[in-house]
Amino acid sequence: MIIDGVVPWPEEVADGYRKAGCWQGKPLGSLLWEWAQRWGDRVAVVDGEHRLTYLDLALRADSLAERFAARGLGHGDTVLVQLPNCWEFVAVTMACFRIGVVPVMMLPPHREYELGSIGTHVRAKAIIVPDTWKGYDHQDLAHRVAATLPDPALVLVVGDEVHGESIDVRGLIDHDGDPGPRRRLLDEWAPAGSDVALFLLSGGTTGVPKVISRTHDDYAYNIRRVVRACDFDLDTVYLAVLPAGHNFPLANPGILGALHAGGRAVLLPSPRPEPVFAAIEAERVTATSAVPAVAITWAEAAANSTRDLSSLQYVHIGGSTLAPETAARIGPALNCKIQQVYGMAEGLICYTRTDAPDEIAHSTQGTPISPLDELLVVGPDGLAVAPGEIGELLTRGPYTPRGYVGVPAQNSVSFTPDGWFRTGDLVRITAEGNVVVSGRVKDLINRGGEKISAGEIETLVQELPEVAEVAAVPLPDPIVGERVCVFVSLHPGRELTLAGVAAALTDRGVAAFKIPERLEVLPDLPHTPIGKPDKKVLSLLLTGGEGPAA
Numbered sequence: 001m002i003i004d005g006v007v008p009w010p011e012e013v014a015d016g017y018r019k020a021g022c023w024q025g026k027p028l029g030s031l032l033w034e035w036a037q038r039w040g041d042r043v044a045v046v047d048g049e050h051r052l053t054y055l056d057l058a059l060r061a062d063s064l065a066e067r068f069a070a071r072g073l074g075h076g077d078t079v080l081v082q083l084p085n086c087w088e089f090v091a092v093t094m095a096c097f098r099i100g101v102v103p104v105m106m107l108p109p110h111r112e113y114e115l116g117s118i119g120t121h122v123r124a125k126a127i128i129v130p131d132t133w134k135g136y137d138h139q140d141l142a143h144r145v146a147a148t149l150p151d152p153a154l155v156l157v158v159g160d161e162v163h164g165e166s167i168d169v170r171g172l173i174d175h176d177g178d179p180g181p182r183r184r185l186l187d188e189w190a191p192a193g194s195d196v197a198l199f200l201l202s203g204g205t206t207g208v209p210k211v212i213s214r215t216h217d218d219y220a221y222n223i224r225r226v227v228r229a230c231d232f233d234l235d236t237v238y239l240a241v242l243p244a245g246h247n248f249p250l251a252n253p254g255i256l257g258a259l260h261a262g263g264r265a266v267l268l269p270s271p272r273p274e275p276v277f278a279a280i281e282a283e284r285v286t287a288t289s290a291v292p293a294v295a296i297t298w299a300e301a302a303a304n305s306t307r308d309l310s311s312l313q314y315v316h317i318g319g320s321t322l323a324p325e326t327a328a329r330i331g332p333a334l335n336c337k338i339q340q341v342y343g344m345a346e347g348l349i350c351y352t353r354t355d356a357p358d359e360i361a362h363s364t365q366g367t368p369i370s371p372l373d374e375l376l377v378v379g380p381d382g383l384a385v386a387p388g389e390i391g392e393l394l395t396r397g398p399y400t401p402r403g404y405v406g407v408p409a410q411n412s413v414s415f416t417p418d419g420w421f422r423t424g425d426l427v428r429i430t431a432e433g434n435v436v437v438s439g440r441v442k443d444l445i446n447r448g449g450e451k452i453s454a455g456e457i458e459t460l461v462q463e464l465p466e467v468a469e470v471a472a473v474p475l476p477d478p479i480v481g482e483r484v485c486v487f488v489s490l491h492p493g494r495e496l497t498l499a500g501v502a503a504a505l506t507d508r509g510v511a512a513f514k515i516p517e518r519l520e521v522l523p524d525l526p527h528t529p530i531g532k533p534d535k536k537v538l539s540l541l542l543t544g545g546e547g548p549a550a
């Protein structure tokens, strides 16, 4: 089934990946039943008091899938999934995979602005939310957003307080323990391996929603390879603390990797050290993943913790720059090995391997997980740089799609005519083949691993009546790496405060992590020769001479 705006791999390339055995033609929902048959009574998912076996998970997913279908959801329909880390997230995702419904992985802090713009872009047919989360009423949010979407959209809610007009997700789950005819029926409705399995969101570099389509074939291959790179096996107990809808904890190797290996995924809705340490102790967690800012808080808190963390073997760290000295501190503090990961929802994943010497694991971001990943480092002229030199990384491969969904103009910028994805990251590749990320050319702000498009913030701030011109730049920060700083010039006689900007963007329904944390008002912004705000000069104003952190 072809979804509007999804860019396929060229047929001959796709054939090559099939012949090479990367793409096996199995939808992720059928893998669920393979796992259930192999490991039926082993525990698959732990969420607080809830412990689901593989069979239990498959039965619940099937039950949900049948009910989704009964409400008209089918192949290629998109559903915004905004759930915290909970067992229902896994069951809902698997249910979608079973019947070719495409979950769109939103994050819990997203609000009207993000749900509305993405939901419109993908023509969402349903929104799945918790009733409330961190004191915020997501059920109400979902109804407000649903009313603005181009197509009628169902609102499905996970929680105890489900209103009359919403569908209670837990209420859709019923089974008597026998897969029986329901499983056979759903097998008949299964999507093809080449169909889109899910949509992930990219931080992006402009205000255009950048939705990444991942097929069952490509995602399954990604998961198989990364399970290998991280030595996940039957004994793996993986703790998911980053938001589960993010590619990293979802599948690299994350929750789906742990399940694919026959291990166990423990879901925790918070990365705060104490609950994390308590979960590691209680569940004998062997591996977890974190962005650097989170891993640093764990390393600091571990010294004063009496929790038994001895089961922990690996922490996967990625999403933003990790200084080698910091990397060297984290392993000893948590008494485990770290594996660095340089990854992106657009595909390419690089990992330092479990047996890498410390020097490699601390100072590089590792090698690609697939021998078929192609990496090309180019200079500003678009030509390959000399080996070992820094340049922008371009990549292609069996799990790196050839375009964002429905944005042809953006695709002609983000992808080369021969299908290379321009990562926007500056890297060098060492003589041993390890990637070292050394900066970026793309215009975004990386706030503790959350990617914020400078262009998107600029569009929003530009709408304020006081603002003549705006530029958003990263403000280097010792804790989260970067925060959003906006430079503005104002119309004559107008005034603007940081609180005013924050209030206006919050009113627009923008997620809190994107709200600017510093405002600088200048009489005029400096400009480049072609008349754009000169962000290099602005960044220098912030750092007093040193450029912004990479």
Ligand code: J2J
Pocket: 201, 202, 203, 246, 247, 248, 249, 252, 317, 318, 319, 320, 321, 322, 340, 341, 342, 343, 344, 345, 346, 349, 365, 423, 425, 437, 440, 449, 451
């Ligand atoms: C510096 N920058 C990094 C690293 C990603 C695993 C891990 C991370 C992501 C992710 C992911 C970095 N050092 N180690 O999806 O599966 C920056 C780069 C990159 C962008 C991608 C996964 N690791 N980055 O972070 O789609 O700029 O994916 O292009 O959110 O994060 O962001 P995202």
